Amino acid sequence: MTNSNISRRGFLRGGIAATATSTLLAGCLGMSGSNNGSNGGSEDPYSVSIKPMGEVTVDGVPETWLANNGSWADMGIALGQKPPEGVWLTDRYHTQYYDAIPEVSVDKSGMTQLYSDGISKEVFYQIEADVHVMDPNFILNRFKGMNQNDVNQIDQNIAPFFGNTIFSRGYKWHDYRYYTLYEAFEKLSKVFKQEQRYKEFKTLHEEFQKTIESSLPPESERPNVGIFWAGGNEPTEFSPYVMDEGTSFKQWRDLGVNDALAESDIGNLHSSRTHVDLETILKVDPDVLLFRGHEGQTESEFNETLVSFLKEHPVASKLTAVKNDMVFRGGPLYQGPITNLVVTERAAKQVYPDAFGDVTLFDPEAVAGIVNGN
Known part of the structure; x- marks a missing residue:
């Protein structure tokens, strides 16, 4: 309608x-x-x-x-x-x-x-x-x-x-x-x-963003990321996402990463229901690969399944992100004010480990205090 x-x-x-x-x-x-x-x-x-x-x-x-x-x-x-x-x-x-x-x-x-x-x-x-x-x-x-x-x-x-x-x-x-x-x-x-x-x-969120912005590396040093939906632990077909202003990409926009798919001809899942294979991803070859559909897994489960599969695959193993251990869970489709804080902090530590690896970006106790009315 x-x-x-x-x-x-x-x-x-x-x-x-x-x-x-x-x-x-x-x-x-x-x-x-x-x-x-x-x-x-x-x-x-x-x-x-x-x-x-x-x-x-x-x-x-x-x-x-x-x-x-x-x-x-x-x-x-x-x-x-x-x-x-x-x-x-x-x-x-x-x-x-x-x-x-x-x-x-x-x-x-x-x-x-x-x-x-x-x-x-x-x-x-x-x-x-x-x-x-x-x-x-x-x-x-x-x-x-x-x-x-x-x-x-x-x-x-x-x-x-x-x-x-x-x-x-x-x-x-x-x-x-x-x-x-x-x-x-x-x-x-x-x-x-x-x-x-x-x-x-x-x-709280405004202070959170100020903390992030103050530590981001120069734009020239920020990675190109590719976001895909990957069904299962041994996928050979993927659905690409072009980052837009929707809330599902908020953490990546706030971290100032570059969208590797934005200038490509791959297409976008939401608008065209496109699917691509590993050979197509290799042509774009993002610095960082982010796979959705795996938020139900822990980091270790994700690494032991999908990441291990990619490392052993004849095509996927050639990807820069796979070779450099820069393959991560891509975050949820849906995030609100609490979950955004959690996934943004996780994402910051993943793509900018030197800047955020040991940094606490928000106070969980403060979040709990607001939720519980304290």
Whole structure:
């Protein structure tokens, strides 16, 4: 769907501007720990706007919610909320990153996976969340099983949608405003009435970025990186990513690396669903190879499987990154404010070991303090 104006009581069609106001019928927030928001638990209606939904009026702070992916789920955790009742793919919500933060954890054992060879509206009716933190256009344009009318009914009969597809900017159907990670985070903080937590994270993140920027090597000394999706531990076919302004590449943009694929004719997974072989990668020969699809592995597991395979492969073993031990996990598709801190610090130590090898870039205790309302 290309119309960017979506209302609580149904999507307006044919390019007509949305004028209806969304209403989120929810209870008051029930969470453990201190309420560190500005007006948490307020019964008075309030409105929050986000594209493509437009203005959404909220009757109370949501108690239960669904998240499209780990980006939005992590934002909720950062805002001191209970985990979402469900996410699109539970195995791509990488909660092991919370191991780096004391007294912060998420148990996914009871979390519903919304996707199962498509998507059914029935799962929304079964969960009956107070808000659906996801972009309905992602549902309509990427997966089978639901149509415009289904989304309208969910919006009207259960709860509204509130979200934007921010992880990639490669989808042609996304012809409305994008948000940066922290712009989206601020929007969600208003839904949950946790603006103060957002402000504290923003301050911490700004200091984090200043620390990184002060130690980055000159641009002429920064590596060219190639980011690919690699399925399995012995892949011979790969899906390439051209870095864009989406949140999934935030750590690499912040580290100032050069995109080895940007000037190539390889293509981009998000826009063309391209696949390439090792011979094609060798023609580009990036200084650093970053493989997605392996965040569920530890560093040692990754090295003992995929990296070992590449070292023994007749073509892959010729790659500069393989010869120089510069092959790493490429980070998650979805990252929020907490996970971004963790994966950015990891990435900095990987690509700039001389500058960041022994440096602590953020204080995990400070992160835990914000999350837990201390």
